[in-house]
Each structure stands twice: as structure tokens, then as C-alpha cells.
Amino acid sequence: MDLNLKGRNAVVTGASRGIGRAIALALAAEGVNLGLFGRDTGLCEKLAGELRAKFPGIKAVVVPLDLEKGTVAVKPAVEAAAKALGGIDILVNCAGGAYRGRLNEIPDESWERYFAVKPLGLIRMTREALPYLKQSPQARIINISGTRGREPGGVSVMSGPINLGTLSITKALANEFGPHGITVNAICPGSTDTGRWTELVEITAREKKLSIEAATKHLVADVPMGRVVVPEDIANLAVYLASKQAGMITGTAINVDGGRTRGIP
Numbered sequence: 329m330d331l332n333l334k335g336r337n338a339v340v341t342g343a344s345r346g347i348g349r350a351i352a353l354a355l356a357a358e359g360v361n362l363g364l365f366g367r368d369t370g371l372c373e374k375l376a377g378e379l380r381a382k383f384p385g386i387k388a389v390v391v392p393l394d395l396e397k398g399t400v401a402v403k404p405a406v407e408a409a410a411k412a413l414g415g416i417d418i419l420v421n422c423a424g425g426a427y428r429g430r431l432n433e434i435p436d437e438s439w440e441r442y443f444a445v446k447p448l449g450l451i452r453m454t455r456e457a458l459p460y461l462k463q464s465p466q467a468r469i470i471n472i473s474g475t476r477g478r479e480p481g482g483v484s485v486m487s488g489p490i491n492l493g494t495l496s497i498t499k500a501l502a503n504e505f506g507p508h509g510i511t512v513n514a515i516c517p518g519s520t521d522t523g524r525w526t527e528l529v530e531i532t533a534r535e536k537k538l539s540i541e542a543a544t545k546h547l548v549a550d551v552p553m554g555r556v557v558v559p560e561d562i563a564n565l566a567v568y569l570a571s572k573q574a575g576m577i578t579g580t581a582i583n584v585d586g587g588r589t590r591g592i593p
């Protein structure tokens with residue numbers, strides 16, 4: 329299937345590792361040029377080299393950005409990416425995370441820090457990318473939320489509000505940007521095998537007094553599909569949402585969690 333992605337330009341935040349990295353790789357495999365955003369420029373440069381070697385002909389540019397620094401940092405970063413790539417067709421807001429802990433375990437300043445990166449970072453990135461997206465014939469915004477936005481709880485009380493905020497803004501922007509031909513969707517990963525999964529296994533082992541192996545088995549047993557989600561599972565959907573074929577999908581959020589979330593999504 330021709331996804332009509334060859335030669336398009338994508339900006340991916342959180343591209344240095346985990347899910348963002350997998351999305352960058354999957355888009356590059358479809359011939360998309362990449363703006364790789366992250367704080368860890370060493371990891372982003374390594375990925376850029378890998379992309380150029382694997383997919384000759386694509387552009388891969390590294391854009392250092394700490395989203396905690398706000399609009400003053402986001403604006404020039406987006407402008408630099410648009411200039412280097414020659415425009416922006418696809419914005420993937422993936423950077424973020426949440427402090428793992430119950431309410432009393434989370435330092436007050438951590439709430440502000442994590443909100444600055446994910447919901448606020450997404451808003452700022454979108455605002456700055458908008459003039460470029462409006463010029464694209466196939467404009468896409470893909471927000472990486474999380475199933476905890478729909479099913480709060482677990483070992484990170486912060487994941488709920490952070491990801492719910494991301495879902496809410498996704499829906500609002502889909503309504504607002506539809507007339508400009510821009511689709512806006514969210515992907516809700518379940519627990520995914522990145523650094524965050526390792527942390528979750530360790531906390532579960534500690535709380536339930538299990539070995540690491542037993543804690544892993546315990547967590548996987550909760551997934552109907554019987555395995556942990558991997559970053560490539562999220563990346564496959566991101567590529568589809570970026571495609572021409574997904575042009576009438578907007579304002580929605582899709583779980584990629586192997587069925588772990590209970591209830592109607």
C-alpha cells in the first residue's frame with residue numbers, strides 16, 4: 329500500500345529514545361524526512377546517523393530542545409526544523425512521562441515539570457508548527473497520550489491527569505484544525521517496553537515483594553494478548569495515522585495496549 333508519505337517532513341519530540349525513536353525509524357522507512365527533537369543530542373545524532381545509513385536519500389536533522397524551557401525555546405527549535413527540512417507535514421508529540429509514585433510520594437515541583445513537558449509542551453509545539461502544517465496537503469498531528477488518561481490509577485497517579493489533558497486537547501484541536509485539512513489524533517500506549525517498563529517492573533517487584541522475573545510475569549498476565557507492548561506497536565499505528573489513507577480519522581484516541589485496559593475505550 330502506498331501511504332503517500334515519501335518526501336514528507338516530520339518533527340518528532342522525544343525522538344532520542346523509546347517510543348519516539350521507534351516512530352522516527354518507522355516514518356523514515358516510509359521515506360519521511362525527520363526532525364529529531366530531544367535533550368540528549370548524543371542519542372539523537374546517533375539515530376540521525378542510523379536513519380541516513382539505513383534509508384539513503386532522507387534528511388535527518390537533530391534539534392536540541394528542552395520542553396521545560398517553554399515557548400522561548402520551542403519557537404526557534406520549530407523554525408529551525410522547518411527551515412532545515414523545507415516545511416512540516418507531520419508533528420508527533422511524544423516527549424514526556426510522569427513521575428512514578430502515589431500522591432504523597434510526588435514532590436510538588438515534579439507536577440509542574442512534567443506538565444510543562446507533556447500537555448504544555450504539546451500545546452507549544454503545535455502552536456509553533458501550525459503555520460507550516462497549514463501549508464501541507466497531508467497535515468497530521470499525532471499525540472502520544474497513555475491509557476492511564478482513560479483508566480487512572482496504578483503506580484503513577486500523575487499519568488492520569490497528564491494523559492487526560494493530552495486527550496482533551498487532541499479532541500479540541502481536531503475540531504479547530506479540521507477546516508484547515510489537519511487531522512489530530514492520539515495514541516494511548518499501555519505499559520510499553522521502554523525505560524518506563526523497567527521502572528514499572530522494579531516498583532511492582534518491590535511493592536509486591538516479588539522477584540523481577542515474577543513481577544514481569546505478573547504484569548504481563550494482565551495483558552490479554554499475553555505480551556508487553558513494544559515501541560514498534562505504537563510506531564505502526566503512528567505511520568498509518570500519518571498516511572493519506574487515514575485522512576478521515578481525526579479527533580480520536582486509539583489504545584495500543586494488547587487489551588489491558590478494562591471497559592469500553
Ligand SMILES: NC(=O)c1ccc[n+]([C@@H]2O[C@H](COP(=O)([O-])OP(=O)(O)OC[C@H]3O[C@@H](n4cnc5c(N)ncnc54)[C@H](OP(=O)(O)O)[C@@H]3O)[C@@H](O)[C@H]2O)c1
Nearest residue numbers: 342344346347366367368394395423424425474519520522
Ligand atoms: N512506556 C510506557 O509504558 C508508556 C505508557 C503510556 C504512555 N507513554 C508515553 O509515551 C511517550 C514516550 O514514552 P517512552 O516510554 O518512550 O519514554 P522514554 O523512553 O523515557 O522517552 C521519553 C522521551 O521524552 C523526552 N523528554 C523528556 N523530558 C523532556 C524535556 N524536558 N524536553 C524534551 N524532551 C523530553 C526524552 O528525551 P531526552 O531525554 O533526550 O530529552 C525522551 O526521548 C511519553 O509521552 C509517555 O508518557 C509511555
